[in-house]
Amino acid sequence: MARQLFELCGTDPARRFSPYCWRSRMALAHKGLEAEVVPWRFTEKAAIAFAESDKVPVLVDGERRVADSWAIAEYLDAAYPDAPRLFAGAPAAQRFVNTWSDGVLLPALAKLIVSDIPPLLGAEDRAYFIESREKRFGQPLDQVTAGREARLPEFRALLMPLRLLLRAQPFLGGAAPDYGDYCVFGTLMWPRIVSPLPLLEPGDAVHAWQERMLDLFGGLARAAPAAAA
Amino acid sequence: MARQLFELCGTDPARRFSPYCWRSRMALAHKGLEAEVVPWRFTEKAAIAFAESDKVPVLVDGERRVADSWAIAEYLDAAYPDAPRLFAGAPAAQRFVNTWSDGVLLPALAKLIVSDIPPLLGAEDRAYFIESREKRFGQPLDQVTAGREARLPEFRALLMPLRLLLRAQPFLGGAAPDYGDYCVFGTLMWPRIVSPLPLLEPGDAVHAWQERMLDLFGGLARAAPAAAA
Known part of the structure; x- marks a missing residue:
């Protein structure tokens, strides 16, 4: 399964403005990881219910679902220890x-x-x-x-x-x-x-x-x- | 030469109140290092001129003189790498x-x-x-x-x-x-x-x-x- 990041937008899917989604998008880039953008709107709670979250960012990485930008950063360093580290020491x-x-x-x-x-x-x-x-x-x-x-x-x-x-x-x-x-x-x-x-x-x-x-x-x-x- | 920390006080040398000196005092304790308290008052600029500073804390450690609490913390981790680290990762x-x-x-x-x-x-x-x-x-x-x-x-x-x-x-x-x-x-x-x-x-x-x-x-x-x- 491809890697996906659910990111907040409005009518224009190119105008992604969530401060938390941007943390995760930059974190993925830091690790050298690609992830498909899945545009998500405020009222589409049902679309991310699978991740047991009602907020984005939500990361889908193979079988894993991770919600919350901090948890995503910790997950990325744990799952990809050989890629450049997001946390130089402990998080x-x-x-x-x-x-x-x-x-x-x-x-x-x-x-x-x-x-x-x-x-x-x-x-x-x-x-x-x-x-x-x-x-x-x-x-x-x-x-x-x-x-x-x-x-x-x-x-x-x-x-x-x-x-x-x-x-x-x-x-x-x-x-x-x-x-x-x-x-x-x-x-x-x-x-x-x-x-x-x-x-x-x-x-x-x-x-x-x-x-x-x-x-x-x-x-x-x-x-x-x-x-x- | 003994290890010394110049610390700000008033008339009572036991009442050391500088926020920066306390950072250094706790950092020394974290490293397990003892240091003689040298009480220092605001107007005693001449007494610390040897460290090329007009403010405390000033740490004297053998031949080394280090002024500024941040510099002291960096110095302690560099000089005593085997003692518990003040900076888990990079400072x-x-x-x-x-x-x-x-x-x-x-x-x-x-x-x-x-x-x-x-x-x-x-x-x-x-x-x-x-x-x-x-x-x-x-x-x-x-x-x-x-x-x-x-x-x-x-x-x-x-x-x-x-x-x-x-x-x-x-x-x-x-x-x-x-x-x-x-x-x-x-x-x-x-x-x-x-x-x-x-x-x-x-x-x-x-x-x-x-x-x-x-x-x-x-x-x-x-x-x-x-x-x-």
């Missing part, structure tokens, strides 16, 4: 980068870009997305992102630990990227795909790192259609 | 924990506890500390920490990436502590030594982890005189 050390991406970076991004997503979705998914996100934020999505340009400096300040690190070394993983890089980079692919908002300033060490990441694997991520021209 | 993976401790945790703590420090200092250091910190904050230190009890929920929210991680594994390093743990824990020793402010709630996973850290090495850090009774 423990990268986990803080992962929880920071989930608990700090992603919520901050959501408040800047969540209103850019509904136009990319089909009717059924759009209704689901708007209802679930308005419930989460307690207000209409346009109000969540109102005045977002003025909040960019605050967002950029949040990236400071990353910036300090990237002044000291080229990648979170050191001389070369590892799964810590993919956690942060994958999260930043989400706004890149869906929003025209210019999040990073050209002089920022984080911007320079993002450019290096976009070039990896023959420009795999750069080739994805971005919202900003 | 790169822990560096994000270090920059988060420096760039996020420490500034947030400073706004809660900086006014607790002058009473611990001798006259000369006190004048130096107040002048330099009031310049940094642009206001009197009492004003910096005013209303701090009301800001505790905001501080605790900042610990979320740490909390998410510590729900998934007992230490930042995984099953056992590594230098990532000492970065965060050392930073939290600073308020513990100088301030009565109750930073963590007992039910918090971060609090439970801090208790485990205080127990390490025969209660090395727990034995340090804390400000809160």
Whole structure:
């Protein structure tokens, strides 16, 4: 059976924007593994029920089904120990980068870009997305992102630990990227795909790192259609 | 020549409160290495000039002099490769924990506890500390920490990436502590030594982890005189 990765998209299957799916897509590339893209929409819960998950990414690898981006990364290093490792030491050390991406970076991004997503979705998914996100934020999505340009400096300040690190070394993983890089980079692919908002300033060490990441694997991520021209 | 660690203190040499010195003290204990405490005060720049640094920690190990807590950790793993490793893989993976401790945790703590420090200092250091910190904050230190009890929920929210991680594994390093743990824990020793402010709630996973850290090495850090009774 071929290897498959279920990835979130909207009406356009080429516009895959999930921050978690991008972590797994980059992790597969790091390991040198191909995987067919299976486009998946928010309301297609039935299509991934076989993996005992209601969220993507879901990886199908022969007889194995793995849900959750962190579990997929651990699985890939265990199943393919001879391919370049995602975790230089134990996975423990990268986990803080992962929880920071989930608990700090992603919520901050959501408040800047969540209103850019509904136009990319089909009717059924759009209704689901708007209802679930308005419930989460307690207000209409346009109000969540109102005045977002003025909040960019605050967002950029949040990236400071990353910036300090990237002044000291080229990648979170050191001389070369590892799964810590993919956690942060994958999260930043989400706004890149869906929003025209210019999040990073050209002089920022984080911007320079993002450019290096976009070039990896023959420009795999750069080739994805971005919202900003 | 004996091994020595220059550590910041005030009038009481037993009350060592530097977040960076605690990182190095715990790192030495992790490696099973003893080091004489050399008490050092803010204004004693001349006493550490030999290490080409104006800040502590400074480690003297035979002929070697190493300044800066991160450099000390790297030095210890390189010089004592057979002792338990501070960095399970390459040091790169822990560096994000270090920059988060420096760039996020420490500034947030400073706004809660900086006014607790002058009473611990001798006259000369006190004048130096107040002048330099009031310049940094642009206001009197009492004003910096005013209303701090009301800001505790905001501080605790900042610990979320740490909390998410510590729900998934007992230490930042995984099953056992590594230098990532000492970065965060050392930073939290600073308020513990100088301030009565109750930073963590007992039910918090971060609090439970801090208790485990205080127990390490025969209660090395727990034995340090804390400000809160």
